[in-house]
Every structure is written in C-alpha cells, then in structure tokens.
Amino acid sequence: MDFQHSPRVTELQNRLNAFMKEHVYPNEHTFAEQVQKNRWVSPPIVEELKAKAKAQGLWNLFMPGREHGGAGLTNLEYAPLAEIMGRVFWAAEVFNCSAPDTGNMEVFARYATPEQQKKWLEPLLEGRIRSAYVMTEPNVASSDATNVELSIRAEGDEYVINGTKWFATGAMHENCKIFIVMGKTDPDNPNRHLQQSQVLVERGTPGMLIKRPLSTLGYWEEPHGHAEIVFDNVRVPKSNLLLGEGRGFEIAQGRLGPGRIHHCMRVIGAAQRALEYACKRVENRVAFGKKLSTQGSVREAIAVMASKVEMCRLMTLRAADKMDRVGNKEAKDLIAMAKIMVPQLGFEVIDMAIQMHGAGGLTGDYFLAEAFNYARWCRIADGPDQVHMMALGKQVIQELSAL
Incomplete structure (x- = not known):
C-alpha cells in the first residue's frame, strides 16, 4: 500500500494551501462581518475569492471524471484537498466544492436528462447558482x-x-x-x-x-x-x-455515499486545524508559573488528539480508495465506519482544543466553536450514527459469522 500522494495531488495541495494562506485565513473576520449585513447572500469576499480560485484552476475539484468539467480526480485524490478546504467552514464554496451543491451536481451528472443538465448542472458547475x-x-x-x-x-x-x-x-x-x-x-x-x-x-x-x-x-x-x-x-x-x-430511493443512495465521505474529509481538516491551534496555545500560555505544554496531562491530551486525527484520516482514505476500486455500493462498509467515527472523533478533538483555549474557545474569536457545531451536526447529517451502526453491524455479523 502506497501512502504517498501522487505528484499531481501534492502540487494541488501546495496550491490550495498557498491560496488558503494568502486569501482565505486573512478574510475569516471579513466574511463574518459581511455575512451579518446581508445574511442569505454570498458575501462579496466569497464572490471575489471564487473568481480568483477559478482563474487559478482550483475549481470543481470534487467532480469525478472530466465529462462535466471535473478535475478527473479519484475520491482518494480528492480527500487531502477537501481536508484543506475543511479548515475553514465556508472555504469549500470558494472552490465550488461545498455541500449540498457537490452532491446535487453529482445527481444531475448521473441521473438527469440532457435538458435538465443544460438548465441546472451547467450553471452549478460555473458557480452561478x-x-x-x-x-x-x-x-x-x-x-x-x-x-x-x-x-x-x-x-x-x-x-x-x-x-x-x-x-x-x-x-x-x-x-x-x-x-x-x-x-x-x-x-x-x-x-x-x-x-x-x-x-x-x-x-x-x-x-x-x-x-x-x-x-x-x-x-x-x-x-x-x-x-x-x-x-x-x-x-x-x-x-x-x-x-x-x-427511483427516488436509488438516487438517494447514490448521492449520499460520496456526500458522507466528503463530510468526513472536511471534518478532518477542522480537527487538524484545532490540533494545531491547541499546540500553539499550550506552548504560549502560562499557568501556575509554567507553560501549559509542560504539563503532563496536556501532553497526554495532545497525543490523544493527534492520534485521533490520524485515525480519522487513514479510515477516510481507505474508504475513498475502496470507493474508487469497487464502487460506492461495495464500499458501504468502510463509508459507514468513517461516517460513524470521523465526526465523533473530530468532535472530540475540537472539544479538547476548546478546553485548552478556555472561555475564548467558545467565542467567535477563534474558529473552534463553529467547527464544533459542524462536527456535531455531521453526526446526524446524511443519516445519524445509530442508523449507520445498525446497517454496518448487520453487514459485519453476516460476513464474519459465515467464516
């Protein structure tokens, strides 16, 4: 098993990270200010950054194949890119890779008539609607x-x-x-x-x-x-x-598999960023006469957080790889495992990071509270944990009891 990303994916990671550093992170507070002025309209900063991302070719990276203008990336290749976008809750829209539009575009691409695709898929792919x-x-x-x-x-x-x-x-x-x-x-x-x-x-x-x-x-x-x-x-x-x-149930099943794994990818990005924030916080915060980072309990917590993030990442990559090799239906076991565990573990990592930031972690001064909310509702979005556990448990029992 090769754990190295391809040269193309590595190059896209570098370009995405550079874009986030130059354009997205510096505008987090600008986004918050603008969205409060006109709640249900894309803030000007988002529209400005969408044009920049499109011009740089960082656009529709989620769309499999090239038939509809997609980047031709596999699920496995897209995963580390979605993780980068997930570091800021609204960033995916900048690259036209945000839910629910990604799943809806895949529905139009897979199930719609040419007329429906012309009317709705094309403007969605262009980011106009x-x-x-x-x-x-x-x-x-x-x-x-x-x-x-x-x-x-x-x-x-x-x-x-x-x-x-x-x-x-x-x-x-x-x-x-x-x-x-x-x-x-x-x-x-x-x-x-x-x-x-x-x-x-x-x-x-x-x-x-x-x-x-x-x-x-x-x-x-x-x-x-x-x-x-x-x-x-x-x-x-x-x-x-x-x-x-x-055919409605069939469409729903075809849509929700990729949607679930995309949520997992973005949650990993939020959890990774929370871990980074926590490390900087404890290294620069002094309590009881010494840095928090010297406290044994803090080091243990950081170790657990880092381990959980990596578990989430590997589980999601393995699910994405199986989706690419044998299809979404055959990969439903690993998709379910990721959907159960990644939002839960990501939520725990973000919660621990909030704790290390004290009362400030609950405020809008940091991204943590919003990330906490996202990870929490991901445990219900596209099916609550219990439904996935019920289906996965049944599948595992059938497979392993027959051995």
Whole structure:
C-alpha cells in the first residue's frame, strides 16, 4: 500500500494551501462581518475569492471524471484537498466544492436528462447558482428514507406536491434556484423502496413557501442556511422528474455515499486545524508559573488528539480508495465506519482544543466553536450514527459469522 500522494495531488495541495494562506485565513473576520449585513447572500469576499480560485484552476475539484468539467480526480485524490478546504467552514464554496451543491451536481451528472443538465448542472458547475436537496421531514424518522410522507401525485402532465420538509441545507441562500425534492409517487407499492421519486422544483414556484431558517446549536450558518419548506399544491411539469418514478430511493443512495465521505474529509481538516491551534496555545500560555505544554496531562491530551486525527484520516482514505476500486455500493462498509467515527472523533478533538483555549474557545474569536457545531451536526447529517451502526453491524455479523 502506497501512502504517498501522487505528484499531481501534492502540487494541488501546495496550491490550495498557498491560496488558503494568502486569501482565505486573512478574510475569516471579513466574511463574518459581511455575512451579518446581508445574511442569505454570498458575501462579496466569497464572490471575489471564487473568481480568483477559478482563474487559478482550483475549481470543481470534487467532480469525478472530466465529462462535466471535473478535475478527473479519484475520491482518494480528492480527500487531502477537501481536508484543506475543511479548515475553514465556508472555504469549500470558494472552490465550488461545498455541500449540498457537490452532491446535487453529482445527481444531475448521473441521473438527469440532457435538458435538465443544460438548465441546472451547467450553471452549478460555473458557480452561478446554488441548490438544495430536500429530503428530511419534521414528522417522520427521515433517517429511514422510506418513511417520507411528502406526496408527489401525478395529474395530467404535471405532478402536484404536498407536504413539509425541513433542514433543507442551502435553501436559505438567495441564489438557491433549484430544489431536488424527494417524496412518494406510489405510496401503496408493496416494495417500500419503490414508493419514492425525486422531482425538481424551481425557486418561486407557486405554493412553495420557505417558512423559516433553522439554526444548529445557535448557528444560522449564513449564507446557505437550513430551511423548513412547505409545499402546498405545488405543480411542476412531469419533465421535472429525475430518472423515473419509483427511483427516488436509488438516487438517494447514490448521492449520499460520496456526500458522507466528503463530510468526513472536511471534518478532518477542522480537527487538524484545532490540533494545531491547541499546540500553539499550550506552548504560549502560562499557568501556575509554567507553560501549559509542560504539563503532563496536556501532553497526554495532545497525543490523544493527534492520534485521533490520524485515525480519522487513514479510515477516510481507505474508504475513498475502496470507493474508487469497487464502487460506492461495495464500499458501504468502510463509508459507514468513517461516517460513524470521523465526526465523533473530530468532535472530540475540537472539544479538547476548546478546553485548552478556555472561555475564548467558545467565542467567535477563534474558529473552534463553529467547527464544533459542524462536527456535531455531521453526526446526524446524511443519516445519524445509530442508523449507520445498525446497517454496518448487520453487514459485519453476516460476513464474519459465515467464516
């Protein structure tokens, strides 16, 4: 097994790190100030940096293959790059590599018609619009996707949509123009995995109401945000259907695998940066007459933090490698392991770094509190830990009990 990155990936790492150092880190407070002035619009600094990143070829690095303008990177090659972007919560958007747009672009690339791709994928790839994936519902356990209740009823040449969704990430952004909505077209089908379909709903379609933004641990995560959305007799043409009726669960499974591993990559970046902050803090902070870094308990904590970050990194790289070799479906075991452990361990690392920063670690003076929030909600996003553990446990028992 070769643990060395290819020359191309190493070169991209160097370029990304240089870009972050020159343009992103110095503008973290600028971003915070600008986003408060106009909450649901990309701050001017983001649009400025997007143009710079695009000009430097640091654009759409997530997109596999080259058919749709992707960089042609594998999951394994993209992992260390996503880690760098994850060091600042909003940085991925600068490179057009932010969720949920990355997953939505892959949906359009894999499942959309040429007409749908022309209308929505192309402007997404160019960074001109944003999108939302609308799956979770407030009244059912949406971690089981077969539970969704939103109705998508065929009527003539249209579908009529009724129901309520929430935690639609990206929906608050003013530039979010297209919503991928999952609901039931055939609720009585005896096969529960064939009841669902996914349709495209444009922003401003009559009957679609963005009811309110939703915070996570007090963070509104501007400018993309999370939203509760009500669909009240929303009508869309049947040409807005993705892939085919009854294929919604299939699309969801195809989308969420890469999305889960991308979250893990970014969490590692946040945890690595938290570890670096912690090391600088303890080396420069004096308590009880000596540096914190000389305290045995502090050294032990740093050792544990570094070990957890490296465990996360190796687990994620191995999952990415298996995805590349045998496909996302066959790699579901390692994807699940990473999705269970990386946000949890990353969360623990960030929490320990906050503790070393004292009360300041809870404030906006450092990136730590926002990273803490991100790592925490990653344990629920794209499926809570318990669902992944249930599925993984079943798979492991079947495989190992047969030996």
